[in-house]
Amino acid sequence: VVNVKNSMKDNGTDIHWHGIRQLNSCQQDGVPGVTECPIAPGKTRQYRFRATQFGTTWYHSHWSSQYGDGVLGTMIIDGPATANYDEDLGVLPITDYYYTPAFTLNEVAQHSTRGPPSPNNILVNGTHVSPNGGGMYAKMTVAKGKKYRIRIINTSVDSTFSVALDGHPFTVITADFVPIKPYITSQLTLAIGQRYDVVINANQTVENYWFRVAVGTDCGSNTILTSGIQLGAILSYNGASSGNPTSTGVTMRTACVDEKTSDLIPWVPNTVPSSVVGQAGKLDLGFSQAAAPSNLVRWLIDGTPMIVDWNNPTLETTLAGSSNFYSNANIHEMSTSNWYLRWIQSTAAVRLPHPIHH
Ligand SMILES: [Cu+2]
The missing domain is CATH 2.60.40.420 (Cupredoxins -  blue copper proteins)
Structure with missing residues (x-):
């Protein structure tokens, strides 16, 4: 249980629990315009969810670019480790x-x-x-x-x-x-x-x-x-002199790459059914830029930007049994309960390594 008070004068806010699986608690995910309305200035909201994973993560505002100004923190959920330490x-x-x-x-x-x-x-x-x-x-x-x-x-x-x-x-x-x-x-x-x-x-x-x-x-x-x-x-x-180190180290990478998948072997295997892999869908990641003088940049998923409407969370629309989502809600419907596999692929002229942060 976490109580969040918005003490800012002019900004809404909310807190997203990065990487936390919100199974049967998606209204606690902290994404304005999708799972909730922002917390208004002076208001408090309570988040309640089960910690079913363990390890290290962080929480951050999901309201516009606010986390870039420091509305974030770290979280540890205790659990067993796969190697011993003191x-x-x-x-x-x-x-x-x-x-x-x-x-x-x-x-x-x-x-x-x-x-x-x-x-x-x-x-x-x-x-x-x-x-x-x-x-x-x-x-x-x-x-x-x-x-x-x-x-x-x-x-x-x-x-x-x-x-x-x-x-x-x-x-x-x-x-x-x-x-x-x-x-x-x-x-x-x-x-x-x-x-x-x-x-x-x-x-x-x-x-x-x-x-x-x-x-x-x-x-x-x-x-x-x-x-x-x-x-x-x-x-x-302990016992070292004060002052900066004089140590030397490895040549540092400048590439924006992931660790090798062959090194990332889960302690407990979890296999995606092969029938699903055969039906993998594709989401196209790109961006567009309008002509001068606006030069407006938009990131696109399957050709559409997502422009959230804070007043109409898509979860609320769904709960009301409506499919009348706001325009640019960028809804991708999963019609039945099942496994889904989506490849997010950049086909833009400029193919930047771009993490999908969700
Ligand atoms: Cu995050």
Whole structure:
């Protein structure tokens, strides 16, 4: 049970529980114009749902571009792990960081002919150094000889990140909410919304080590990249000197790719019936841009943009037994209760790696 109070003066809001399966509770999913009306300024709403999965996730406003201004947080649901560790260091959210408010930039992005605006910096666990001086790196402190769990989350607006920890390979134990057979890697790439829980072994010399963060420049940018400062955070052993690490590490990926599917083996297998795979449908992902002077950019699913009407949640229309949805509700009907498999495919002229964040 979560009570959310909207204390903002002029904005609606609501909270989406990223990755939580809302089986028989879809009215708790927190998506304005789809599952609910926004929470008005000064109002409170209660969300109630069953946590049937466990692991690491985050919650965020689903109201326009509001989460880009920081209306988000992390969540841990306790459960068993597929590898042993001594201590849980908790969440390590990583985000891009813009010095201009999200609503201003959203407007710019929707009329830009040169792609979305570039973030100015990153934040690791809410902090980072500034290229203009000041700020500080996030620090994780460990004791030599112990194993630690770290829960890495990409809460970005528009960035894919790769991460690595100098001298300490990751044993990956979950992908999003799926416990997996542990595999070892020196580097992980996270698209927006993705989470990986890893175990590290603090078996190196008592020192400070860089936790490196790299921007996926194949699908984005960040103006801090020209500053020459090290992006990331610091892993510090008890007894190490103060000051920044001098460690060296792997060459960081710039590609916006997923982990190899051959590495992501669920601990508990879950098989999609082959009869369904044979009938897979396709959703076409693209975007359009209107002529100058508006240059309005729209993302399209099967050629149609989704433009939500906050006053008429599609769930309410469905409950009323009506199919009179607002225009641009972008409804794709599943007529019978069954398994459905949809491939989301980009056939636009510019085929950006684009995470579908839902
Ligand atoms: Cu989300």
